[in-house]
Amino acid sequence: MPTELSRREFSWVLGGPQGGGINASAEVYAKALLRGGLHVFANIEFHSNIMGKHSYYRVTAAPVPVHSHVDDIHMLVALDHESLFGDAAERKHYPSHTGHVHQVAPGGGIVYDADLKIDPAQFGREDINLYPIPFFELLEEALKQIGKGGQSRKYTVMRNTVALGASIGISGYDEELLFEAIRDEFKGRKAEAAEMNVAAARVAAAYARAEFKPQPARRLAALPPEQRTRRMLIKGFQAVGIAKLKAGLGMQTYYPISPATDESVYLEAKGPAYQCAVVQCEDEIASINMAIGAAHMGIRSATSTAGPGIALMSEGFGFAAITEAPGPVVFLWQRGGPSTGLPTRTEQADLQFALHPAPGDFPHMVVAPGDINEAFIDSFESFNWADRYQLPVIVLLEKFLASSLFSSEPIDSSQLKIDRGMLFQPNGDSESYRRHAITADGISPRTLPGMQGGVFSTTSDEHDPQGHITEGIENRIAMMRKRMGKLETAAREIPSTTKFTVHGPRQAELTLVGWGATKGAILDAMPELEADGRTVNFVQIRMMRPFPAEAVTTILRNARQTVLIENNYSAQLGSLIAEHTGVIMDHHVLKYDGRPFSRNEIIEGVRAALAERKKEVMVSHA
Amino acid sequence: MPETAEAKKFTLQAYKTDVHVDWCPGCGDFGILSSIQQALFQLQIPPYKVAMISGIGCSGKTPHYVDTYGLHTLHGRALPVATGAKLANNELTVVAVGGDGDGYGIGAGYFLNSGRRNVDMTYIVYNNGVYGLTKGQASPTLAKGLKTKSMPDPSIQEGINPIAVALGAGYTWIGRGYSLDVKSLVALITQAIRHKGTSFLDVFQTCPVYNDLRTKDWYAGEDIGRSRLRRLDSDPSWDPVVKDPASIEEIAEKKTRALHASYEAGDSLAVGVFYSIDLPTYDQQLANKIPALKEHPLVDLPLYQRDVEPLFAELG
Numbered sequence: 001m002p003t004e005l006s007r008r009e010f011s012w013v014l015g016g017p018q019g020g021g022i023n024a025s026a027e028v029y030a031k032a033l034l035r036g037g038l039h040v041f042a043n044i045e046f047h048s049n050i051m052g053k054h055s056y057y058r059v060t061a062a063p064v065p066v067h068s069h070v071d072d073i074h075m076l077v078a079l080d081h082e083s084l085f086g087d088a089a090e091r092k093h094y095p096s097h098t099g100h101v102h103q104v105a106p107g108g109g110i111v112y113d114a115d116l117k118i119d120p121a122q123f124g125r126e127d128i129n130l131y132p133i134p135f136f137e138l139l140e141e142a143l144k145q146i147g148k149g150g151q152s153r154k155y156t157v158m159r160n161t162v163a164l165g166a167s168i169g170i171s172g173y174d175e176e177l178l179f180e181a182i183r184d185e186f187k188g189r190k191a192e193a194a195e196m197n198v199a200a201a202r203v204a205a206a207y208a209r210a211e212f213k214p215q216p217a218r219r220l221a222a223l224p225p226e227q228r229t230r231r232m233l234i235k236g237f238q239a240v241g242i243a244k245l246k247a248g249l250g251m252q253t254y255y256p257i258s259p260a261t262d263e264s265v266y267l268e269a270k271g272p273a274y275q276c277a278v279v280q281c282e283d284e285i286a287s288i289n290m291a292i293g294a295a296h297m298g299i300r301s302a303t304s305t306a307g308p309g310i311a312l313m314s315e316g317f318g319f320a321a322i323t324e325a326p327g328p329v330v331f332l333w334q335r336g337g338p339s340t341g342l343p344t345r346t347e348q349a350d351l352q353f354a355l356h357p358a359p360g361d362f363p364h365m366v367v368a369p370g371d372i373n374e375a376f377i378d379s380f381e382s383f384n385w386a387d388r389y390q391l392p393v394i395v396l397l398e399k400f401l402a403s404s405l406f407s408s409e410p411i412d413s414s415q416l417k418i419d420r421g422m423l424f425q426p427n428g429d430s431e432s433y434r435r436h437a438i439t440a441d442g443i444s445p446r447t448l449p450g451m452q453g454g455v456f457s458t459t460s461d462e463h464d465p466q467g468h469i470t471e472g473i474e475n476r477i478a479m480m481r482k483r484m485g486k487l488e489t490a491a492r493e494i495p496s497t498t499k500f501t502v503h504g505p506r507q508a509e510l511t512l513v514g515w516g517a518t519k520g521a522i523l524d525a526m527p528e529l530e531a532d533g534r535t536v537n538f539v540q541i542r543m544m545r546p547f548p549a550e551a552v553t554t555i556l557r558n559a560r561q562t563v564l565i566e567n568n569y570s571a572q573l574g575s576l577i578a579e580h581t582g583v584i585m586d587h588h589v590l591k592y593d594g595r596p597f598s599r600n601e602i603i604e605g606v607r608a609a610l611a612e613r614k615k616e617v618m619v620s621h622a
Numbered sequence: 623m624p625e626t627a628e629a630k631k632f633t634l635q636a637y638k639t640d641v642h643v644d645w646c647p648g649c650g651d652f653g654i655l656s657s658i659q660q661a662l663f664q665l666q667i668p669p670y671k672v673a674m675i676s677g678i679g680c681s682g683k684t685p686h687y688v689d690t691y692g693l694h695t696l697h698g699r700a701l702p703v704a705t706g707a708k709l710a711n712n713e714l715t716v717v718a719v720g721g722d723g724d725g726y727g728i729g730a731g732y733f734l735n736s737g738r739r740n741v742d743m744t745y746i747v748y749n750n751g752v753y754g755l756t757k758g759q760a761s762p763t764l765a766k767g768l769k770t771k772s773m774p775d776p777s778i779q780e781g782i783n784p785i786a787v788a789l790g791a792g793y794t795w796i797g798r799g800y801s802l803d804v805k806s807l808v809a810l811i812t813q814a815i816r817h818k819g820t821s822f823l824d825v826f827q828t829c830p831v832y833n834d835l836r837t838k839d840w841y842a843g844e845d846i847g848r849s850r851l852r853r854l855d856s857d858p859s860w861d862p863v864v865k866d867p868a869s870i871e872e873i874a875e876k877k878t879r880a881l882h883a884s885y886e887a888g889d890s891l892a893v894g895v896f897y898s899i900d901l902p903t904y905d906q907q908l909a910n911k912i913p914a915l916k917e918h919p920l921v922d923l924p925l926y927q928r929d930v931e932p933l934f935a936e937l938g
Contacts, residue, residue, distance in 0.1 A: 232934055241933075245930050274925075275912050275914055292706065293693065297673070456692070469686065
């Protein structure tokens with residue numbers, strides 16, 4: 001049964017070769033919709049390739065909140081042949097994709113280059129509208145208007161703007177909002193470029209409106225100006241980067257790796273003005289160890305990486321934990337694994353690694369935010385936990401969140417407070433200072449090196465309270481208990497609202513269980529699953545370690561029917577829940593094709609699991 | 623103790639801890655430890671303004687014996703930890719120490735890249751040709767064809783030349799000492815700490831238990847009637863200091879001479895300062911990006927009252 005969202009949303013896809021400027025164009029389009037008061041969600045798919053391979057950007061907009069994409073495309077804008085029909089002709093076995101024509105919803109439309117001279121029959125679709133647009137002819141006309149006639153070959157990248165203009169014209173959207181977004185995009189650069197692009201968009205919009213009478217079934221309209229709310233358009237890596245600066249990050253270390261690099265590069269650009277150092281390292285082992293050295297000296301440090309990088313960091317977690325370093329906070333942006341895997345695609349398959357990142361028993365924390373707001377708050381709080389409990393923290397994120405664009409209300413950070421944990425106040429007698437003093441809550445006050453009276457030495461070997469090596473039995477037991485006890489302290493002190501959330505009614509006929517950035521698609525799917533005639537709630541787990549075992553046990557024991565939803569092969573959260581609560585999920589809906597769940601995949605996966613009484617349903621609509 | 627000791631604020635004792643030193647009797651490490659303590663004492667660096675950072679192995683225990691801030695880290699990772707420490711607090715004197723296996727084997731990537739980064743710190747390698755703590759396997763500096771007593775067969779891998787690697791990596795101060803010549807070693811460590819940039823000091827260190835080839839007597843040249851160690855400064859024409867850091871010719875000439883000295887053939891091993899140049903340090907360049915670092919270390923900057931609203935505003 002259609003919901004308000006599914007009736008009113010508009011799903012738009014721009015496809016083209018990598019390096020052809022589709023990101024910038026799609027983001028201009030998204031901004032034009034945002035400025036019209038619409039909620040916007042946009043996600044990108046691209047290859048691990050610099051130039052040439054197929055990539056596409058999907059913008060989903062609606063007058064009501066939207067956090068997910070659907071399988072249907074209401075308007076496809078194809079910059080090349082491959083975006084229409086895929087690469088099956090070149091790759092006989094397992095084509096990397098089959099194009100987007102088949103995803104266009106009945107009544108939807110396709111904007112493409114008329115110069116491709118495609119026989120309409122080739123589309124094989126009687127139920128959609130075709131809009132062949134002479135990209136270069138219109139570009140030439142626009143250039144002529146501003147006195148640059150005959151130069152269209154020099155400005156080929158502007159065919160993207162022609163395509164945007166045509167698509168806005170056909171869908172009936174206010175083209176002034178597009179012009180505004182274009183001018184915004186070129187702000188600070190040559191104003192001439194802005195006006196060239198505005199001219200191209202204007203010419204194309206006018207051409208499309210005049211040329212094509214059949215309008216697509218679904219149109220796109222801005223809200224009346226007085227109903228427009230000011231929102232920002234933000235990606236996960238930006239939310240995390242800003243949160244880290246807000247939290248007082250002193251040093252970020254990194255080794256370039258997809259999809260984590262964007263965040264570090266963002267900090268490289270924005271950090272210095274905030275007195276934040278960013279160090280590019282020779283590998284991830286250097287990254288984590290540099291960050292540990294910095295944390296021990298008393299600044300807040302972090303590093304960001306993906307699966308292959310955290311594999312190298314392994315020993316650093318044990319080292320930070322046994323020496324009770326206040327950090328670092330490690331941001332793990334998950335991509336498709338294992339090994340090099342799918343470098344530019346998304347997955348949730350590093351949860352179990354994040355929980356066991358190094359040999360030995362040691363304390364560390366793992367938190368997995370589910371959206372922009374949680375990514376901001378959890379990133380911020382992670383630095384407080386690292387300082388307070390003197391341990392490394394992993395913030396577990398996904399490529400999907402890193403690179404997706406969300407229209408977002410302002411993030412309220414007024415409740416966030418810096419907590420640097422317990423610091424030792426020297427009393428002049430340095431002999432009395434014990435860096436690893438045994439305490440009831442496991443926390444030993446730390447000093448800031450350079451401070452007189454607080455001199456200590458510590459080691460990755462087992463050590464005594466003064467930090468010197470010992471293999472004594474009693475000390476070993478006391479130190480293990482002290483270190484591990486900090487997790488109990490953390491579990492006691494951190495509020496449950498940070499650990500998990502039950503979305504929807506406390507009791508429901510169907511309980512969905514998930515974590516991380518599948519949150520958006522699950523929340524958007526819930527009304528449709530409810531429309532099937534049952535009550536639905538969603539248990540979102542955020543704190544993976546220390547795991548909120550008691551509360552989650554109670555909730556899941558009382559659940560009538562559970563469906564676990566994860567973007568991986570092995571239902572890793574399911575294992576964690578079973579380990580801590582003894583509760584086994586009734587059904588699993590899993591997806592491990594390297595792409596994020598569409599809303600349809602959630603809905604149909606859950607329906608299939610329930611209807612067919614299947615333990616496990618794999619979904620992949622791509 | 624020198625006569626001026628009374629005038630000094632910190633005694634030599636202030637750099638020593640009461641932790642039991644568990645190295646084997648006669649170990650060359652004692653000479654290096656003592657030299658580090660004496661150099662810090664001579665420089666009168668307050669012990670609480672020093673961070674000793676070590677790797678894993680016998681040498682890794684050094685920070686426990688020097689009464690300064692100390693981090694005994696992971697195998698091969700002393701340099702990145704030291705780098706992070708120095709950048710967090712540029713007021714600290716950072717001294718990284720480790721063995722030859724630690725630095726040239728498992729930590730080789732950091733040995734190389736720390737050279738090109740040139741953070742203002744000192745790196746001392748206790749080079750004894752063997753992995754002592756695991757009972758005498760060949761280390762990266764053990765020459766091909768040699769067999770120390772716990773090895774079943776001679777090594778079939780070449781030994782590396784750390785001075786040559788350091789020259790290529792871009793270290794701005796490169797020296798070599800000998801663990802049993804404490805007087806010269808103190809002078810070298812003092813110079814190394816004073817140098818602005820990453821100073822690298824390889825120290826021939828005797829391991830009386832596992833390296834029965836490179837012994838005290840071998841270095842002394844008991845068998846050939848003269849010491850195998852040749853002091854570079856015994857040649858009056860030896861001048862390792864680059865006078866004009868902008869001159870590619872002078873750099874090439876000084877590096878070439880140093881490279882020659884590092885490959886000296888026959889029963890001659892050069893010790894002393896191989897190369898020295900003043901180049902901008904990483905810390906200085908970071909301070910160009912973050913000017914407040916010229917006045918205060920990162921750890922003292924007001925990092926916790928930041929207004930990030932302008933960053934959100936950019937995303938409108």
